[in-house]
Amino acid sequence: MTTNKTITVLLIDDHPVVRSGYRRLLENTTDIKVVAEADNGELGCVLYQKYKPDIAIIDLNMPGIGGLETIYRIKKKDPHAKILVFSMHTNESIVKRVLQMGVSGYITKEESAEQLLKAVRQVSQGRMYIDPEINSIALTELSMNSSNEPLDVLSKREFQLFQLLAEGNSIAQIAEILSISPKTVGVHHANIMKKLKLQNNLQLIRLAIRCNIICP
Incomplete structure (x- = not known):
């Protein structure tokens, strides 16, 4: 049995042009709706509590509290929050730290529009999505292997x-x-x-x- 439930999304990124591009991409579908946008982590946390979106898409590099602290605060209030990190970072230490915080997905900004849509839909279904470029890092972290970072x-x-x-x-x-x-x-x-x-x-x-x- 299929459902027609719309996936609600909160965008948290300090670049207005980037957010505008995300919104156009996501809303050019029949199953995804952007319910709010924030240009900093403080506002992002407030809007998350207000709208309770299915997914929060968060950039890591922002002024103020930054992406890591934003994730921490959202997850502290709502441990079941589905967070998709959309970042330029592929550094092993950052990826591992974010995974340890319990995010639902991690995708780099070099990925295609189709991959972002795939990630949103997969995360909305309760499944983790990891960018293929960094998937080996994710598997290492999830299997609790150590590294030399x-x-x-x-x-x-x-x-x-x-x-x-x-x-x-x-x-x-x-x-x-x-x-x-x-x-x-x-x-x-x-x-x-x-x-x-x-x-x-x-x-x-x-x-x-x-x-x-x-x-x-």
Whole structure:
């Protein structure tokens, strides 16, 4: 027995041209509807609670709390949330961290329009969709195999802070973004530096570039 249920989607991406392209693509179908758009993670979390979409499509690189924190907050409120990450990142550390957060799919922005539609439909059915380009990484993570990625020694929260530090945010800014105290940020910062054997933030930034966490 088939149903005609429309798949509702929330778009969270800070680029208006990209969001417009997503909307046109998704709504040029008979079974998908974009119910809301957000240009930052804070608004995305609010709109998710308001509309309760079937799927939230989230970019990882956004100003403010960023994609990782957005995923964390949505999943904390709704553990069953279906989230499809649509990102330029293919870095192993980032992919693994996102999978550990319980997302339903990961697709790169280099994929075709047809692949995005396929991903949305597959995720809506309760199945995971992983971009073929990074599927081997996903399988490694899901089978709990280890890797030699230097950032794997960081906890989920430390990885978030590492990314924010690499992007040039201060301790005070990170505390505000993550809604934690500057003292807590300082403790995490010290742990990150110790675990990665780094002497200063310049070395941290160089490592982030080498690991493709940020662009030079």
